[in-house]
Amino acid sequence: MTTKNGDLRDGRLVYFEGKKVEDFSSIRVFADTLKVIQRYYELQEEEPEVFTYEEGGKRYSRTFFTPKNANDLAMKRKAYARIASVSYGMLGRTPDFINAGVAILENYAENLGVGEYTNFAENIKNWAKMVKEEDLFVSHALQNPQVDRSKTMNQLLKEGHEFAGVWVKESYRDGIVVQGAKMVNTLAPLADELLVFNVPNLSPEDNKFGLAFSVPLATKGVKVMTRKSSAKYDYSVADYPLSNRFDELDAFLIFEDVFIPWERVFVFGSAKKSNQFFEKSGLFMHTAHQDEVRGVVKLEFVTALAKRIAISLGLTDFLRVQEMLGKLTRNLELVRGTLHFAEVSGHEEFGVFTPNMQSLLAVRDSLPEMYDEVLSAIQEFSAGSIVGVPDVRDFAGENADSLENALSSPLLSAKERTILLNLAWDVTGESFGQRQRAYEHLHGGNTMWIKVEHWQHEDLSFGEKMLKDALNVARTAFDEEVKGK
Ligand SMILES: Cc1cc2nc3c(=O)[nH]c(=O)nc-3n(C[C@H](O)[C@H](O)[C@H](O)COP(=O)(O)OP(=O)(O)OC[C@H]3O[C@@H](n4cnc5c(N)ncnc54)[C@H](O)[C@@H]3O)c2cc1C
Structure with a gap:
């Protein structure tokens, strides 16, 4: 080992x-x-x-x-x-x-x-x-x-x-x-x-x-x-x-x-x-469970970062910012819930309790879009200041006092601002962040294939029953209307 x-x-x-x-x-x-x-x-x-x-x-x-x-x-x-x-x-x-x-x-x-x-x-x-x-x-x-x-x-x-x-x-x-x-x-x-x-x-x-x-x-x-x-x-x-x-x-x-x-x-x-x-080895279904749990953890981390930036930069009184944050937390809640549903609506297969794949794939397919939304919010909130961060060594150099004064606010010390914005840049702009984004979009395969498969396997029987009824009522009305003419 x-x-x-x-x-x-x-x-x-x-x-x-x-x-x-x-x-x-x-x-x-x-x-x-x-x-x-x-x-x-x-x-x-x-x-x-x-x-x-x-x-x-x-x-x-x-x-x-x-x-x-x-x-x-x-x-x-x-x-x-x-x-x-x-x-x-x-x-x-x-x-x-x-x-x-x-x-x-x-x-x-x-x-x-x-x-x-x-x-x-x-x-x-x-x-x-x-x-x-x-x-x-x-x-x-x-x-x-x-x-x-x-x-x-x-x-x-x-x-x-x-x-x-x-x-x-x-x-x-x-x-x-x-x-x-x-x-x-x-x-x-x-x-x-x-x-x-x-x-x-x-x-x-x-x-x-x-x-x-x-x-x-x-x-x-x-x-x-x-x-x-x-x-x-x-x-x-x-x-x-x-x-x-x-x-x-x-x-x-x-x-x-x-x-x-x-x-x-x-x-x-x-x-x-x-x-x-x-699929036949069973690997797909069970690795997908771990995979989506990990994805939701990451979404939770970046969502918390977006919220912290909005608060720290004094942006949360703006309605647009509040709406954006609400969208991010709504997304998080949806995937958390779907993950939970994947577990409780699982089924027995070959003596194993298998999570609901339709739910797991719904999470997998949504995560890249949701992740991108958080990255956009982080960039929009931190705007130009995301690249206006001096090297940490400058805080020990000849401009240390000026920087301390310029970058401090009642909401945020210069040090806290620096590390928060560095985190924001690392996850959205740096090669590390770009690789992370590529990972979310591609590691589980091209999401186009997930959508192509998903609609074909979804259980829509409840909706289809109602649709059958609606069509039957309309057909009868059609026949009556036409016969009457
Ligand atoms: C950061 C990262 C980490 C990864 N880690 C791993 C790993 O550990 N192990 C691993 O095995 N893989 C890993 N991958 C690879 C990943 O699984 C693939 O990148 C992903 O499945 C997409 O496949 P592909 O790159 O071969 O692209 P392709 O399938 O070649 O797709 C490229 C383009 O061609 C189009 N295309 C290709 N074929 C068709 C077709 N038949 N019909 C229509 N359009 C088509 C696609 O839509 C797309 O636009 C990783 C990828 C990334 C980015």
Whole structure:
């Protein structure tokens, strides 16, 4: 276990700023973000009644608990929310995300069936058991690089694009050799394991890409290339209160002749089974629960920030500002309520109490818009002053007294104004904030697809019954009117 004990020197190949990382602890962004993730483990020690549960005489992270009723989901929500609150919701892919799915894999495993060379159902059950026993941090990679979305994966491979996705190069009695790449894998550099699969968009001819498997980070041929950091360590945390604490490292993954033993393979050689994997394994529904809880925590944080700025800058007597704040708190209330409804209106499936997906997807689809509304409000309230903030070091320099005088008000000291506006800029303007916004819009897939699916699955039977009645009454009236002429 590397993430838990913080020693990442297990032979993994991670590249940062163009160089192979030899000493992880010497790179501040790795050390800082790792510390935030490690709170997931520390909380289990500090508050075992909230963050763990007992099974067979042993205690496990609550996030691995298989929910049997709405109350279990509510208890899991509390744990997810507390874990998310460590980073104010800014770290999206903490260990509890995949754990939420690992918790139910045993129940759904039979859906994966048996292959010619291996038993996929057994493989995923054993893998889930190992992740739970060892409390491993699993990071996931499903999105293929945007090489050319107009072509199938197979077409791209035939044209020589060996890194357009991950595909099976060779297969043997004891396993397979894969080659390729995955486009974005958040927090991969700091994880123990990678879970690799596809979004459900493979064409029938893409069987070579029809895969799902897991692999330890420290596996020969697995290469992790971290994106450029948005932390600004030449400045104080007071200047960049979020950038310098919560840079959730995303990474590009390369697989060069990576051997995967059969026992780590969950889907093989089938585009159809690959397209079904996320949903049929049960991962989708349960990871979505954690995901939306985390999203609502973040919305709550930025909404509180918007309110604090409005109060601190003396804006709350303006009706427009009051109306805007009311819209933000209304939005928050709506998603909180929908999340709660997702739990209480869940249903039993394969012995698991599953949250209501229509409700969870309604939250997922609404969050990006609601998040943007808060960011706009923060920018509108703090207006020009959001960029009129001197470097914190100026408060110790020759202009310190003038700054103190100029930036203080009965509502706000110069210090409080500075850090509040720095927070506002970090979340709305800085590269950190822009990456956070991209995350909210894209991490759960393009929201267009959520809408496309949502209306088709919504239960409108109550409305349709009334509509039937209204149409019947109108039809009768129509016939009577026409007959009378
Ligand atoms: C900050 C961040 C973190 C992320 N973390 C992870 C992670 O940890 N793991 C992971 O696997 N992924 C991660 N992602 C990737 C994320 O899941 C994808 O970006 C998202 O699902 C959208 O897919 P895409 O980027 O491939 O865009 P595409 O699907 O290629 O879409 C690009 C554009 O093309 C259009 N388009 C594409 N295909 C079609 C089509 N068939 N019909 C109509 N229009 C189409 C879309 O509407 C859109 O305008 C992350 C993304 C971000 C931004």
